[in-house]
Amino acid sequence: MKRYSAFLLLWIGGLGAAFGQTRPATPNILLIYTDDQRYDALSVVQQEQGAAARFPWFRTPNLDRLAQEGVRFRNAFVVNSLCSPSRSTMLNGRYNHLNGIANNHTPLTDTTITYATELRKAGYRTAFFGKWHMGNEKGKRPGFDYSFSFIGQGRYQDCPFEENGQPVQTQGWVDDVSTTHAIDYLQQHRKGPFFLALGFKSGHGPFQPAARNAEAYADAVLTQPDNELESAPYRGKVETGRKNAAAATPTGNWTEKNDKKIRDYFRTLKGVDENIGRVLQALDSLKISDNTVIVFTSDNGFFFGEHSLADKRAAYEDAIRVPLLVRYPARFRPGKRIDKLVLNLDIAPTILDLAGVKAPASFQGKSWVPLAEDKPAAWRTSFLYEYFYENGFNTPTIKAVRTENSKLILYPGQEDWSELYDLRADPREKKNLYSTAEGAKLKTALTKEISTLEKATGYTDPAYADPKPVDAQGRYIPPKTETLP
Numbered sequence: 001m002k003r004y005s006a007f008l009l010l011w012i013g014g015l016g017a018a019f020g021q022t023r024p025a026t027p028n029i030l031l032i033y034t035d036d037q038r039y040d041a042l043s044v045v046q047q048e049q050g051a052a053a054r055f056p057w058f059r060t061p062n063l064d065r066l067a068q069e070g071v072r073f074r075n076a077f078v079v080n081s082l083c084s085p086s087r088s089t090m091l092n093g094r095y096n097h098l099n100g101i102a103n104n105h106t107p108l109t110d111t112t113i114t115y116a117t118e119l120r121k122a123g124y125r126t127a128f129f130g131k132w133h134m135g136n137e138k139g140k141r142p143g144f145d146y147s148f149s150f151i152g153q154g155r156y157q158d159c160p161f162e163e164n165g166q167p168v169q170t171q172g173w174v175d176d177v178s179t180t181h182a183i184d185y186l187q188q189h190r191k192g193p194f195f196l197a198l199g200f201k202s203g204h205g206p207f208q209p210a211a212r213n214a215e216a217y218a219d220a221v222l223t224q225p226d227n228e229l230e231s232a233p234y235r236g237k238v239e240t241g242r243k244n245a246a247a248a249t250p251t252g253n254w255t256e257k258n259d260k261k262i263r264d265y266f267r268t269l270k271g272v273d274e275n276i277g278r279v280l281q282a283l284d285s286l287k288i289s290d291n292t293v294i295v296f297t298s299d300n301g302f303f304f305g306e307h308s309l310a311d312k313r314a315a316y317e318d319a320i321r322v323p324l325l326v327r328y329p330a331r332f333r334p335g336k337r338i339d340k341l342v343l344n345l346d347i348a349p350t351i352l353d354l355a356g357v358k359a360p361a362s363f364q365g366k367s368w369v370p371l372a373e374d375k376p377a378a379w380r381t382s383f384l385y386e387y388f389y390e391n392g393f394n395t396p397t398i399k400a401v402r403t404e405n406s407k408l409i410l411y412p413g414q415e416d417w418s419e420l421y422d423l424r425a426d427p428r429e430k431k432n433l434y435s436t437a438e439g440a441k442l443k444t445a446l447t448k449e450i451s452t453l454e455k456a457t458g459y460t461d462p463a464y465a466d467p468k469p470v471d472a473q474g475r476y477i478p479p480k481t482e483t484l485p
Contacts, residue, residue, distance in 0.1 A: 027328065028192040028292040029124075029354055030279070031347070033090070034272055035083060035131060035204040036312065037298035039076065039321035041269055042067070057220040058266050062277035063325065066296055070327030071336045071372045077402065078344045080386055081300040081312040081319040083204070084108075084134045086344055090299070091115065091143075093348035093363030095386065095457050102388040102465040107135035108142075113360050115348040116143030116195070122357045124195045127185050130178035131199035139165040144197075148181045150174070154201055156208035156268075173210040175200045175268075179275040183282045190286045195351070200275070202268035203302070209267030216267045224255045225306045227428045232307045232314060233417035238394045239469040239477040254305035262304055289329060293354050295347070296325040307429075313395040315385050315409045316429055320402070328354070332372045340379050341404060342368050364457060384453035388465035396476055397461070397468060401450040408434075408446035412461075413474035420446065 040046060044064045046053040078086045080096045088094075088101040092114045096102050100110045111117075116126045120143065128147040131154060139162070141147035148168075150161045159174040160167060170177045182198045209216070255262065276296070283289040301319045303309040312319040324342060326332065345365035352359050353367035370377035385400040396417075400409040407429070409419040420434040420443050433439025453459075469477045 025291055026123075026193045026356065027330065027354060028288060029119075029195045029351060030292060030294045031090075031195070031197045031351065032200070032276065032279070032294065032296045033198075034200045034202055034269070034298040035133075036265075036300060036302040037203055037269060037272075037323060038301045038304075038318060039323050041203075041266070042323050044068075044072070045323075054223045054225065055220075055266065057217060058269075060269070060273040062273045062280060063296065063323075065280065066276070066294060066325040066327050067335075069329065069334045070294070070325055071332050071338060073324040073326070073338050073340075073342050073368070075339050075404075076297065076322050076324035076342050076344075077320050077383065077385075078300050078322055079383065080388075081314070082387065082390070083299050086299040087132070087199075088134055090297075090344050090347040093345060093359070093365050095345070095364055095384075095459075096388070097386060097460050097462050098364075098458060100464060101134060102462050103390040104133075105135055105390075106464060107137045111142035113362050114143045115351045116141075116197075118352055118357050118360065119195045119355055120145065122355060124193050124355065125189055126195045127182075127189075128197045129182040129185070129199070130175070131201050133199075138162065146185070148178070149199075153204065156201060159201075173271065175202050175271055175275055176210065179278055183278060186279075186282055186286060186288075190288055192288070192291075193355070195355075198279070200272050202272045203265045205261070205265070207261060207264035207268050209264055210271045213267045213270045216270055217263050220263065222255050222259060222262055224253055225304070225428075227430050228254055228305045228308055230307055230428075230430045232309060232316075233419065233432075234394075234396050234411060234414070234476070235308065236394075237417075237476060237478050238389075238396050239479055240392055240394045254308055258305070258310070265302075265304075291330050293328040294326065295351070296323065297344070297347070298322040299344075311393075311395075313387050313390075313393065313398075315387070315398050315400040315402075315407070317423075317427070320385060326372060328372075333374070336372065338368075338371050340368070340371055341381070341383055341402070342371075343383055345383075382449055382453065384450065384457055384459065386459070388462070389468045391466045397465075399450065399454075399459075401446050401453060403446070403449065406442055406446060408443070408450060410450070413468075413470060414476060 042063050043059045044067045046056050084104045085096040085101050088099055088108045120126055126144045128141040128144045132149045136152040148163050150159050156174050158171050161170050300312045301321050303318050306318045346368055349359040349363045349365050350367045353369045382403040387398040389397045396411050405424045407421045411417040418434045419432045420439045421429045
């Protein structure tokens with residue numbers, strides 16, 4: 001009878017596997033993210049864009065492999081396009097108006113409930129490598145059993161690290177060093193389950209590629225963006241106390257003036273792709289690829305002359321869109337592309353879902369696992385974007401709503417700067433419809449939508465944000481002197 005029962009259980013299990021009803025063993029999970037990587041800084045995206053591609057010469061064969069063997073989210077966004085705020089949101093799944101970080105110089109204090117703490121409770125070994133950058137925090141990274149990380153921005157060459165909070169001097173290019181130590185950890189904990197976060201310094205400026213890539217793309221032809229002269233409405237109108245605020249009217253060719261910076265940026269990302277290849281090779285050699293999830297993304301996008309801007313922060317597409325690739329051979333169909341709106345807010349609940357762990361009530365995002373598995377799910381059609389003025393920078397506080405096909409950008413206290421775009425007709429955000437009869441109906445709809453989203457997310461102007469340079473009427477104070485373009 002016992003033998004018959006065992007046979008029956010095996011037979012039923014076989015049927016379940018045949019119809020896709022079984023679940024693989026608890027997966028290992030790798031979260032890998034870059035700094036300031038534009039959504040189109042992937043050769044798979046450049047190829048997809050065809051004649052419209054601005055960087056068709058850029059190649060990322062290892063990231064393309066992830067896209068081919070996994071899922072590519074083509075509409076992935078951040079809810080705040082700034083490094084520390086975005087990284088904190090990925091960790092604790094909350095908007096920055098609630099989680100304690102609204103700028104790049106404030107340490108993260110809200111670390112009691114993160115994906116790392118919840119994974120540890122569920123029996124995962126957790127490790128963090130590379131760039132943490134929430135303020136200039138020192139010490140062992142909270143929620144992680146092990147950390148090998150550097151303070152703040154670190155440096156590209158021979159960067160000082162901390163191992164579990166203790167100083168360690170390293171030699172070599174920083175992202176090579178982080179990857180080597182991450183691979184050593186994989187080898188030591190191959191039996192899992194483990195969670196490993198690997199944060200690259202690339203491609204944050206000032207850009208310093210690895211010596212092996214110092215001359216890459218030397219012959220590449222750089223293309224000026226077609227919206228370079230569509231200047232941001234606040235350009236040259238925000239007092240920063242610095243002498244590098246952009247002048248109100250752009251002059252000359254931004255791309256020409258920044259030729260080396262652009263090439264060096266992509267040279268650093270070439271080094272990232274090489275290190276992704278090393279990680280993939282390590283997983284294959286350890287024979288743990290099939291049951292290891294890899295999530296690859298970036299903390300925000302980046303401008304290279306669009307709207308005559310550099311850096312990020314603003315609510316235009318090039319700053320708020322990021323790459324998002326996910327490979328999980330045991331569950332996700334390879335080569336799948338998803339166009340739903342997904343956010344960095346979703347990273348934490350998704351990681352827990354993949355591990356079979358319930359997300360805490362404090363998380364504000366949603367797991368996109370059902371999307372990757374082709375399961376019907378109610379999903380967002382819009383999201384709230386926020387940015388809070390940071391001391392010394394020339395981007396004002398921003399509130400915006402981005403839907404599947406449109407965008408409203410508001411600058412509190414400065415209605416004359418407001419922007420409205422129909423992204424279907426105008427994906428490059430060149431025609432501001434805010435004050436036009438053509439945009440009246442869309443303006444009404446998105447004004448209502450942003451109010452709904454503010455209430456749903458508990459939006460507030462946080463007390464820990466830097467004070468704005470405004471007058472008694474709440475309007476931004478213009479620069480005192482004309483500055484460099």
